[in-house]
Amino acid sequence: MTLADARGLALSTDRPASVAGYAQALDLFNSLRTDPVAVLQPVLDEDPDFIAGHLLMAGFMLSGFDAGLLPAARECLAAASGSRLRPNPREQSFQAALQHWADGDMAHANRLLDRHLVDHPRDLFALQLAHMSDLVLGRSQMLRDRIGRVLAHWSEDDAGFGYLLGMQAFGLEECNEYARAEALGLQALERNPHDTWAVHAVAHVYEMQGRVDEGIRWLTTGTSLWQRDNALAVHNFWHLALLHLSNDDPASALAVYDRAIAPGPASMAMDLADASALLWRLGLRGVDVAGRWQSLAARWREQAHWGWSVFNDVHAMLALVGAREQEAAQAGRRVIAAVPAAAPGPWWAEAGTVCEAVMAFGEGRHAHCAELLLPLLPDAQGYGGSQAQRSLLHLTAMEAARRAGDAALWRALDSEGSARRPARGRPSGVSCAARSLAAA
Incomplete structure (x- = not known):
């Protein structure tokens, strides 16, 4: 039967x-x-x-x-x-x-x-x-x-048709079709208010369009079912924290981290990646997050599986470098270097380079970090993740250029970011000290 x-x-x-x-x-x-x-x-x-x-x-x-x-x-x-x-x-x-x-x-x-x-x-x-x-x-x-x-x-x-609308909304957002993405995301939620992927898609639209206040309202008062007993809760809270950063409010972003993103016993690799990405962005802005890196790095030491996912490996490296665990970071870098470039999937030829750039940044070799990242930025899509997640590479290169005193590269990357998206103010993650470099 x-x-x-x-x-x-x-x-x-x-x-x-x-x-x-x-x-x-x-x-x-x-x-x-x-x-x-x-x-x-x-x-x-x-x-x-x-x-x-x-x-x-x-x-x-x-x-x-x-x-x-x-x-x-x-x-x-x-x-x-x-x-x-x-x-x-x-x-x-x-x-x-x-x-x-x-x-x-x-x-x-x-x-x-x-x-x-x-x-x-x-x-x-x-x-x-x-x-x-x-x-x-x-x-x-x-x-x-x-x-x-x-x-x-x-x-x-x-x-289940509404779930297709939520997925299509996110796909449209990632292809910069923001108006259609927002409309379909809202339609999906009218059909099913539990459609967390649709909530996520609309949040992306607000972030990418620089509609910061709308995005914060969307994730705090406009929707709420995703905040409890949901596998995407950490990630949506990560988006909320990014919106606070775009609003020049790192204190609120850090509060979201402590309340909803810091790793717990049930955190999966993707949750740890969100934690790494947020702490790194806060660090790029000069916020002291040193004490939080230690517990996150400890979790990555337990859960990292070097050589399987470029995205996960880079975020594990962020935590180890942030916690100043150079020996563990070097061990991970050696494993990645030993993985055949064509074996696991796209972009593996560059995975080691990104991890090396992260290590260079942590060691204060900012010019070398920027030099390593610059040729990778045009092909960053292969790194995986969304536009919002991949922007971490651009922000890191930009801040590395600033700290290296490379005003020409900083201006070029700043101009590129401004031209690519109509974000309000500076990209989330850039240090306030960048203003003085821009004026130099």
Whole structure:
């Protein structure tokens, strides 16, 4: 007996209760609410042959973008392979992509999901995982166009259609189509106020357009459901802190860090990356955050998996350098240098260079830091993350130039940043002392 989900996709199980639990867990994941794992695990305990359920659990593990979860994802995929039931073609295709991801090759998995979604455009879970991996891999155009590819196969009445709008909103924002992004994000939230990804997309629009006061209101009084029991809460609080920085209010940004971003027992790698990025930006502005680096660096020493993710490795390096743990930073740098440039994925040829630049900045070799970063800035998309996250490289190069006394480079980078986005005032993260250099 084969049953189907709310979008008509066949699921290899003969138990209606398994399909109901699958649907509940998936909807929690779609809106990034907690805890879909707790909902799904009892289903798998009762129905160990539920192939789609094991694939769902594997995807939950992989969505953490934390190499420490890869073994758990592989166990889930092995359980799917060990089912007494025969997987259908969609499940076979999806499992093949997830297997590459669990084996450490997210880039290959992402390409397999390209084709999977052409053949199975109503596979909402595969679509959301692909969208997330597009972000981590820096495939900005695909953040928009992947959703566009499947829309013709959906209708507004389909279960989960609002989540497509939220994903499309973020993709449009990353492609600088701000008006459409804002409109679709708001539409998604009208359909489902729990759609945290849509909240996130609209917050990006406000930040990138320099609508700082609107952005702060949006994340403090305009929306609130994302602030509790949500996997994206730390990241959205990070955006709130950036808006405070853009408002020349580092004290409020630091307060947000202490209240909502500083690592806790359950922090994943992406949460630690947000913590590193915020403390580094505060440091670029001359704010004393030295005492906070120590606990963050300690967590990175536990959770860093050098050589798997450029994005994670650079943020781990920020923490180690910020905490002045040169020996640990050098050890990480050696591992990265030993990774074959073509093996894990895009931009690995440059990963070591960025980490070296971070170390140079921490050691006061600011001219060398700027020299290393300057040729990488035009191709920073490969670093992964959003425009807001990638701007850290530009800000670091800019502040390195200022501290090195390179007025020409500082002016060039400042002009570039001003021309690229209509942000109000200085880019968040630039030291107030830069004013005097600009006037020199």
